Amino acid sequence: MTIQRDILITEVALRDGSHAIAHQYTVDQVLRVAKALGEAGVPYIEVSHGDGLGGSSLQYGLSLTDELKLIEAAVSVSGDSKVAVLVLPGIGTIEDMKEAIKLGAKMARIATHVTEADVSAQHISKAKDMGLETVGFLMMSHMAPVDKLVEQAKLMESYGADTVYMVDSAGALLPHEVRERTRALRDHLGVNVGFHGHNNLSLAMANTLAAIEEGAVRIDGSIRCLGAGAGNTQTEVLVAVLERMGIQTGIDLYKIMDTAEEVVAPILQVPQEITRDNLVLGYAGVYSSFMLHAQRAAKKFGIDSRDILIELGKLKVVGGQEDMIIDVASEMAKARN
Numbered sequence: 001m002t003i004q005r006d007i008l009i010t011e012v013a014l015r016d017g018s019h020a021i022a023h024q025y026t027v028d029q030v031l032r033v034a035k036a037l038g039e040a041g042v043p044y045i046e047v048s049h050g051d052g053l054g055g056s057s058l059q060y061g062l063s064l065t066d067e068l069k070l071i072e073a074a075v076s077v078s079g080d081s082k083v084a085v086l087v088l089p090g091i092g093t094i095e096d097m098k099e100a101i102k103l104g105a106k107m108a109r110i111a112t113h114v115t116e117a118d119v120s121a122q123h124i125s126k127a128k129d130m131g132l133e134t135v136g137f138l139m140m141s142h143m144a145p146v147d148k149l150v151e152q153a154k155l156m157e158s159y160g161a162d163t164v165y166m167v168d169s170a171g172a173l174l175p176h177e178v179r180e181r182t183r184a185l186r187d188h189l190g191v192n193v194g195f196h197g198h199n200n201l202s203l204a205m206a207n208t209l210a211a212i213e214e215g216a217v218r219i220d221g222s223i224r225c226l227g228a229g230a231g232n233t234q235t236e237v238l239v240a241v242l243e244r245m246g247i248q249t250g251i252d253l254y255k256i257m258d259t260a261e262e263v264v265a266p267i268l269q270v271p272q273e274i275t276r277d278n279l280v281l282g283y284a285g286v287y288s289s290f291m292l293h294a295q296r297a298a299k300k301f302g303i304d305s306r307d308i309l310i311e312l313g314k315l316k317v318v319g320g321q322e323d324m325i326i327d328v329a330s331e332m333a334k335a336r337n
């Protein structure tokens with residue numbers, strides 16, 4: 001029987017959620033989550049270090065478990081769901097993708113800063129050549145005007161991406177901005193448009209619905225909001241909302257709710273809420289995965305983590321510049337003394 005899916009959801013808790021738990025996933029946790037997501041009928045499950053393949057490092061945070069073991073575990077239990085991996089050129093290599101393919105990964109999402117799509121050319125075309133479904137993932141999309149976003153998305157399309165995502169990494173976009181951007185992408189691209197939000201300003205659901213209304217057909221969610229910062233659009237809530245709207249995701253509502261409550265909630269180190277730090281991420285337009293780094297720096301230098309985040313926002317620091325967080329905190333501490 002073919003399952004009707006008007007919107008294809010990619011569940012990102014086993015990748016984006018890695019940021020929220022300091023990359024401490026165990027094989028056992030991944031087995032339980034991926035099995036339950038597969039049984040609920042989630043079409044795509046992303047598994048990698050939070051910063052994508054090869055991300056485990058002092059700079060980005062060391063993983064407790066080798067991500068290849070996590071990918072293998074997820075593939076072994078996820079049934080008809082496809083396992084996806086995230087790859088940031090410069091961190092994840094073509095060799096890393098080959099290893100993931102050997103283990104059964106079926107989709108690669110190639111992520112760059114919103115103005116740097118050109119660095120994704122090789123990864124996107126190789127991923128396609130190797131038979132992967134391929135997504136271009138334009139991070140920190142709030143930092144580029146609409147025409148720049150479209151230009152960069154078209155580059156990813158020209159390299160062979162099947163879908164291009166607008167990624168609101170900071171959870172900073174407002175619904176009318178998501179609407180305008182999605183419409184422009186829809187008007188100028190021949191491939192699918194996707195949206196990945198973060199809930200730092202409590203707008204992930206509103207933004208997701210705006211994106212869908214303007215034609216996005218690929219949406220990311222994190223179950224129980226297990227993603228960086230305040231998490232992403234909450235998958236089980238999204239399934240319920242879309243069902244109310246008559247939009248089919250092919251995901252079983254009761255099963256996804258049970259997975260959230262019984263399998264994912266026990267993994268959370270702290271509740272995934274809009275804390276004051278998460279709120280500041282969205283307000284200042286800072287990469288959500290900087291949260292734990294900023295909190296550690298705040299503790300080390302005895303300053304308010306919000307001040308560090310606001311300064312990072314002013315400096316327009318982007319993914320890959322995690323070492324700047326310590327520099328900023330240390331400069332602030334010096335200036336104070």
Ligand SMILES: C[C@H](O)CC(=O)C(=O)O
Pocket residue numbers: 016050051052088111139140167168169170196228288289319
């Ligand atoms: C590497 C980032 O965590 C990717 C992502 O999920 C985002 O930019 O948001």
Ligand SMILES: [Mn+2]
Pocket residue numbers: 016169196198227228288
């Ligand atoms: Mn994210």
